[in-house]
Amino acid sequence: MGSQENYEAIPIGMDLGTFEMTLDEETVKNRIELVHWQAKGLAEKGFAPPGITISHHARMKFAALPEMRVSIWAKSEQEFLKPMKLGSKIFIRGRIVDKYVKRGRNYMVTDLETVDEAGEVLLRSRETAIYVE
Amino acid sequence: MERAIKQINIGEEIPSLTKTAYMPIDPNTRNVIHTDDYAQDFGMRGALIGGSTLLSYILEMLYNYFGENWLYHGKIKVSFIGGGAINGDVVTAHGQVSAVEPEEDGNRLILDVWMDNQDGGKIAIGEASCIQTTS
Numbered sequence: 001m002g003s004q005e006n007y008e009a010i011p012i013g014m015d016l017g018t019f020e021m022t023l024d025e026e027t028v029k030n031r032i033e034l035v036h037w038q039a040k041g042l043a044e045k046g047f048a049p050p051g052i053t054i055s056h057h058a059r060m061k062f063a064a065l066p067e068m069r070v071s072i073w074a075k076s077e078q079e080f081l082k083p084m085k086l087g088s089k090i091f092i093r094g095r096i097v098d099k100y101v102k103r104g105r106n107y108m109v110t111d112l113e114t115v116d117e118a119g120e121v122l123l124r125s126r127e128t129a130i131y132v133e
Numbered sequence: 134m135e136r137a138i139k140q141i142n143i144g145e146e147i148p149s150l151t152k153t154a155y156m157p158i159d160p161n162t163r164n165v166i167h168t169d170d171y172a173q174d175f176g177m178r179g180a181l182i183g184g185s186t187l188l189s190y191i192l193e194m195l196y197n198y199f200g201e202n203w204l205y206h207g208k209i210k211v212s213f214i215g216g217g218a219i220n221g222d223v224v225t226a227h228g229q230v231s232a233v234e235p236e237e238d239g240n241r242l243i244l245d246v247w248m249d250n251q252d253g254g255k256i257a258i259g260e261a262s263c264i265q266t267t268s
Contacts, residue, residue, distance in 0.1 A: 035189035036152055039196050050204055051192045055185040062163045070166045070175075073184030075212045083204040132166075 003133040006067045007099070007106045016060045016094035016110065023048050023088055047083040053092060054078070057112050057127055060094050070132035074107065077126040084114075084122055091115050097126075106131040143230050147244065150194035151225040154218040156182045172219075179219040187218060187257060191246055194226040199242075199263040206238070211246065211259030223251040228261060239264045 021027065031037070031052045042049055058071050084090060091114070098109035108131045114123040141147070158168060158180050165171035169180045188211065196203045218224055228244040235241075242265045248257040 034156070035186055035193070036155070037189065037193055039193050041200075042196075045201070047201075047204065049189070049193070050196060050207065051185065051189050054188065055183060058164060058183075058185075069164075070171070071164055072166050072181070073213050075210070076184060076188055077210040078188075078208070080204055080207040083201070 003067075004106075006133060007131055010065065010096060010099065010108070012096055012099060014064070014096040016064045016096065016112075019056050019060050019092040019094075021053065021056065021090060021092075023052065023084055023086055023090060025086070028052065028086060043086065045083075046086050048086055050080055050084075051078070052084060053090060053114055053123070054125065056092060057094065057110070057125060058129070060092065060112075061108075061110065061129075065131075067133050068131060070130070071108075072130040072132070073127065074130055075126075075128040079124040080122075081124065082116075082120060082122045085116075089117050090122065091117075099131075141230055141242070143232065145230050147194070147198040147228040147230070149225050149227045150190060150197065151223060152190050154182045154187070154190075154222045154224050155220050156180075156186050158220070177216060177219070182218040182220065182222070184213050184217075187213070187224065187248060190224060191226040191248060191257065191261070194228060195246075195261055195263065198228070199265060202265060203263050206241070206264040207261070208263070209246065209259065209261040211257045211261075213257050215250075215254050215256045218250060218256055224248050224256065225250075231260075234262075236264060239266055241265075 037049045094112035097111045109128045112125040228246045232243040243262040246261045
């Protein structure tokens with residue numbers, strides 16, 4: 001199947017599965033170092049920096065779409081509802097909610113929800129990215 | 134939970150945040166836009182810094198201003214434009230108040246947000262908002 005056929009075959013509503021991660025000390029420290037986060041006060045309160053899990057959203061798409069070679073963020077919408085706590089386990093659930101072609105490029109829209117172990121929603125995300133094989 | 138912050142008027146900017154953009158290049162990455170070869174073939178200057186990294190810089194600026202309120206009431210919507218950022222670019226996140234809207238929990242401050250690079254080119258534009266309390 002060709003690249004465009006693969007894209008067209010991706011169903012709207014496709015489940016991207018659930019990604020689970022623990023916000024342990026090393027994970028949080030690595031992210032803080034990667035983005036040079038310097039704002040004070042979060043760790044003392046037991047919170048991880050906002051957005052710490054967002055880089056995993058693209059990984060979920062790559063895991064679910066083996067033909068995809070490139071995903072370039074075009075738009076990002078994030079709603080922060082509760083802090084992510086150090087040491088806690090979080091779960092990211094995602095699905096494809098739309099696709100469209102614009103100026104010859106294939107776009108994909110995904111909705112994701114990050115929840116804690118109690119099922120409380122911590123972060124709601126809608127992301128649009130260019131899909132390339 | 135909430136931090137009292139100084140009253141700010143429509144049109145005023147919150148403190149900006151400047152970073153030297155950096156993301157390690159992993160030659161084995163699945164997303165090859167983060168490699169020099171593919172990104173240059175795609176018309177970019179080099180391996181693109183991930184959008185989540187650029188977004189983190191904007192989020193840090195917003196957390197600096199709104200404090201813990203951001204973790205409970207923060208909303209952001211941005212588009213990535215202008216060819217993105219590569220390692221070594223000096224990028225600055227900005228926010229300018231565009232409106233204040235009353236909500237049940239307090240006033241929601243709405244800001245135009247953007248990120249520019251060392252050449253003054255915009256690489257992200259959008260809007261953010263958060264409930265604030267004032268002193």
